[in-house]
Amino acid sequence: MPNSIALGIPGVRIAPGDHLCAFYRGLAERDKILIPYLSEGLRRGDKCICVVDATDPEVVLTALAADLDLGPYLSSQQLDVQRSSDTYLREGRFSTPLMLDFWDQAVGGALAHGFGFTRAVGEMTWSLRQMPGVDELIGYESKLNLFLPRYPQVILCLYDLDRFSGAVLMDVLKTHPKVLVGGIVFDNPYYLEPDEFLAIRQ
Numbered sequence: 001m002p003n004s005i006a007l008g009i010p011g012v013r014i015a016p017g018d019h020l021c022a023f024y025r026g027l028a029e030r031d032k033i034l035i036p037y038l039s040e041g042l043r044r045g046d047k048c049i050c051v052v053d054a055t056d057p058e059v060v061l062t063a064l065a066a067d068l069d070l071g072p073y074l075s076s077q078q079l080d081v082q083r084s085s086d087t088y089l090r091e092g093r094f095s096t097p098l099m100l101d102f103w104d105q106a107v108g109g110a111l112a113h114g115f116g117f118t119r120a121v122g123e124m125t126w127s128l129r130q131m132p133g134v135d136e137l138i139g140y141e142s143k144l145n146l147f148l149p150r151y152p153q154v155i156l157c158l159y160d161l162d163r164f165s166g167a168v169l170m171d172v173l174k175t176h177p178k179v180l181v182g183g184i185v186f187d188n189p190y191y192l193e194p195d196e197f198l199a200i201r202q
Helices: 026-044 057-065 071-075 096-112 124-128 134-150 166-174 194-201
Strands: 019-024 047-052 079-083 118-123 153-160 178-181 184-187
Touching: 019 026, 019 134, 019 166, 026 047, 026 057, 026 118, 026 153, 047 057, 047 096, 057 079, 096 118, 096 134, 118 124, 124 134, 124 153, 134 153, 134 166, 134 194, 153 166
Parallel strands: 019 153, 019 178, 047 079, 047 118, 118 153
Antiparallel strands: 178 184
16 A cells, blocks of 8 residues: 555545545535545545545536546446435434444445545534534544544545534544645644543533
């Protein structure tokens, strides 16, 4: 496995096992991150798992289809774009154990089907809905750091700066070792290891 892989944004590389949060404003900026990230992964042969919330999967597929013939990627199940309602909120609520189980099955299943690497991405605005369990968001983000080393993968979490409060975004920073903002990936000095972060929150 290489020490680093291209994120999709020119000049930006990430390492296997990275858990990144990306900050942006609005759907146009989201797609400047999301579409290159997925396109690069498809070209590399990565399994690409994308969960969107603010738009339907068809919007993402249409954007990807502008530069790629998606037929082979969809037929081989290399590309999997889903709604938040079918993943994060698939039982009408959010549950950290259920979502970690979803990723375990999805990423482990990709490996079992011959994909050597998985790049996942989730749009996190689902957590702003008035639904049971959404208050688990930050604890879930911290526990994802314990899941990352289990498989050859990276996970990118998308946060719209216009939608989330400053308090939530500070906690987001504490749970992501790396941050993507303005087209640059930074090592995050505010990051806390899961044991430390979860102990503080108890």
